[in-house]
Amino acid sequence: MTIAPELAEPVLEELRQVLGDEHVLTGKAARFNRARVPAPFPVHRWAERVPDLVVLPGSTAEVSEVVRIANAHRIPIVPRDGGTGLTDGAVPLRHGIVVDVKRMNDIKEIDEVNRTCTVGTGINMLKLNEVLGKYGLIYPDDPASYPCSLVGGRIGTSGWSLIGSRYGHSRDLVLSFDFVLPSGKVIHLGDGAGHKLSKSSSGYQLKHLFMGHQGTLGIATEATLKLFPKPEAELSPFFAFPDYDSAYRTVGQLARAGVATFAGAVLFDEWKVDYLRRDDEAYISQPADVRALVCAVAYGYEDEVIAGGRRLMRIAKENGARYLGDEVSEGDWAARHDRYATPLHGRTKAGQVVPMSWHCEDAAINYSNLPQVRIEWHEIVRKLRERFDMFDDWGMFTYTSANTGVDYLAEIDVGIWEQQLDDESWAAWVQAKKDIAAVALHYGGSISACHGSCREGEVDLVPQELGGGYDVMLDVKRAIDPNNIMNPGKYGLDRAYQLDEGVGR
Amino acid sequence: MSTYRYSEQSQPPDAKQITDVAIERFDEVFEVDPKLMSAHVVQQVFPNWDTLRIVASRHDHLDWMHRHWAEKVVSGQRLLDELED
Ligand SMILES: Cc1cc2nc3c(=O)[nH]c(=O)nc-3n(C[C@H](O)[C@H](O)[C@H](O)COP(=O)(O)OP(=O)(O)OC[C@H]3O[C@@H](n4cnc5c(N)ncnc54)[C@H](O)[C@@H]3O)c2cc1C
Numbered sequence: 001m002t003i004a005p006e007l008a009e010p011v012l013e014e015l016r017q018v019l020g021d022e023h024v025l026t027g028k029a030a031r032f033n034r035a036r037v038p039a040p041f042p043v044h045r046w047a048e049r050v051p052d053l054v055v056l057p058g059s060t061a062e063v064s065e066v067v068r069i070a071n072a073h074r075i076p077i078v079p080r081d082g083g084t085g086l087t088d089g090a091v092p093l094r095h096g097i098v099v100d101v102k103r104m105n106d107i108k109e110i111d112e113v114n115r116t117c118t119v120g121t122g123i124n125m126l127k128l129n130e131v132l133g134k135y136g137l138i139y140p141d142d143p144a145s146y147p148c149s150l151v152g153g154r155i156g157t158s159g160w161s162l163i164g165s166r167y168g169h170s171r172d173l174v175l176s177f178d179f180v181l182p183s184g185k186v187i188h189l190g191d192g193a194g195h196k197l198s199k200s201s202s203g204y205q206l207k208h209l210f211m212g213h214q215g216t217l218g219i220a221t222e223a224t225l226k227l228f229p230k231p232e233a234e235l236s237p238f239f240a241f242p243d244y245d246s247a248y249r250t251v252g253q254l255a256r257a258g259v260a261t262f263a264g265a266v267l268f269d270e271w272k273v274d275y276l277r278r279d280d281e282a283y284i285s286q287p288a289d290v291r292a293l294v295c296a297v298a299y300g301y302e303d304e305v306i307a308g309g310r311r312l313m314r315i316a317k318e319n320g321a322r323y324l325g326d327e328v329s330e331g332d333w334a335a336r337h338d339r340y341a342t343p344l345h346g347r348t349k350a351g352q353v354v355p356m357s358w359h360c361e362d363a364a365i366n367y368s369n370l371p372q373v374r375i376e377w378h379e380i381v382r383k384l385r386e387r388f389d390m391f392d393d394w395g396m397f398t399y400t401s402a403n404t405g406v407d408y409l410a411e412i413d414v415g416i417w418e419q420q421l422d423d424e425s426w427a428a429w430v431q432a433k434k435d436i437a438a439v440a441l442h443y444g445g446s447i448s449a450c451h452g453s454c455r456e457g458e459v460d461l462v463p464q465e466l467g468g469g470y471d472v473m474l475d476v477k478r479a480i481d482p483n484n485i486m487n488p489g490k491y492g493l494d495r496a497y498q499l500d501e502g503v504g505r
Numbered sequence: 506m507s508t509y510r511y512s513e514q515s516q517p518p519d520a521k522q523i524t525d526v527a528i529e530r531f532d533e534v535f536e537v538d539p540k541l542m543s544a545h546v547v548q549q550v551f552p553n554w555d556t557l558r559i560v561a562s563r564h565d566h567l568d569w570m571h572r573h574w575a576e577k578v579v580s581g582q583r584l585l586d587e588l589e590d
Contacts, residue, residue, distance in 0.1 A: 126573070129573065130573075133573070138574075230574075230575070230576070231574065231575040231576070232575060232576050232577065233575055233576065233577050233578070233579050234571065234574055234575035234577075234578050234579065235578070235579040235581060235584075236578075236581070237581035237584075238581075277524060277526070277527070278526050278527070278537070299574070299575060302577065302579065305579050306579055306584065309579055309581070309584050310584050310587065310588065313581065313584045313585050313588055314588055317585070317588060323581060323582065323585050325582065326580050326581055326582050329581050330567075330571065330578055331564075331567050334566075334567035334568075334570040334571050335567060335570075337570055337574075338566075338570070345546060347541075348545075351526065351541055352541055352542075352543070352544045352545055353537055353541050353542045353545065353546045354545040354546060355545070355546055
């Protein structure tokens, strides 16, 4: 127990006073359900990650009180929102208190004049957009976990959006937020003295520092978000190619075309096409000579989507694309917002279907390096599968991140038969993750474009990616959280507290 | 109105082999070949109406998703036809 037995009752009593009995959960179901996230892990070690208790605060003031109590008693605290993060951010590695912010899900203001809304960070984007739609507005943060990830988790991870090439990603869309520091003190982060600026030049740009920290610096409780007109029209053509090279060329040209309504494009490589042919995720009927796929998406007013769409279709046609038809195109795009529908099974080497969890290794990679990264990543997974029949290569997607085509989110999906994992195969997987991350860095990329890089394996290479910036990260962590109560054990930040002992850096 | 008959509902239509690992019993409803689901994940008996209900509700969900994001969907085929004219 991280809450010493002699402390447990008094602490519980203090928390109940603040939150009410029903919002302090000590039962097994409440705790075990918040021990993990969807990323696979050796389930025989589940008990290592179970929190001592779960609290469900209803306001910034309550979060602040909870954090103050935890800090006073030096109890680890882990913020948790949708629990969909794929880098174990919301996993309580040192047990302690999980602060589940889902009750804080109200819409406090919709400002139609300045085009913003202010929400509790426990709200989900889909639910928010159902309300905003009535005003003809949309909050276009669109991860493939759209129906189940929440605004606070988007802040905690500095998330990536499928349509970010048109609208920006979480860091562009979140204007400002209220934030509880590890002392319990509440500050407001964002540009300007109010809540609604998108650009200032005053002082340090703290908003970015307090996004993507995986809950290691504190808890965001209320956020002001940038809104757009709800698009009048959507276009999502889906094209087939006889080889990877022509699909790769096409995706690059689509992204570089400078079409204003272009919101994103996705390239499916040969391995992904084979995976789809197995019907493990979705079966797309296609001739045997199809080796790669590209889908593109555009949003805006109908006239501008049609004008931009003509250009996108021409580019694809000139590159030898075969259009897969409206039904497949539209159906596949609608399914991209919700990849939880993945059936979650894979294959043994003999081809038998086995239950598997999905693991997504993502990286940020420049366009020119994508082909080589792809070859090296598949080779790493091939070697792993050769040794252990519990890993399966589910292929790669590459998604545009920006409207100029500069960088892409490259993702290799690996199926893992979790129930079969033992210490040896887990160690091999951790090494493979490290190798995958090393390839991304070798080609000048980042270990993650999307959900962060604090799982075993990849986390070891974060100092290499950030260089001297990692030392600054250690200094910031120690200055803001002197007792290391905020999500301890993540990002190797324990080193920040060992500096005096000559360990660290 | 058609009559519900258990025997009809529990007997799926004959499978068409689509690839060496996928079959099709209902139009455009693809399934993993059952011979690959015999060791670790065993297939359940599923009434026909339930299979079709799940497929239909998935389509409903996807239609809902389009409406959620935009008022209308532009046909890629139409744009392509214009290009080819
Ligand atoms: C099917 C699927 C598809 C996905 N697709 C994408 C994608 O396209 N793009 C993408 O970016 N990610 C994607 N992800 C990963 C995940 O959805 C994102 O990382 C998301 O931002 C996590 O949000 P959450 O609400 O689930 O947060 P959680 O998992 O609960 O938390 C994530 C991290 O943020 C911290 N945190 C949570 N709440 C707060 C808070 N209020 N204040 C401070 N820190 C907090 C947590 O401690 C944790 O470290 C996907 C995941 C799945 C399962």
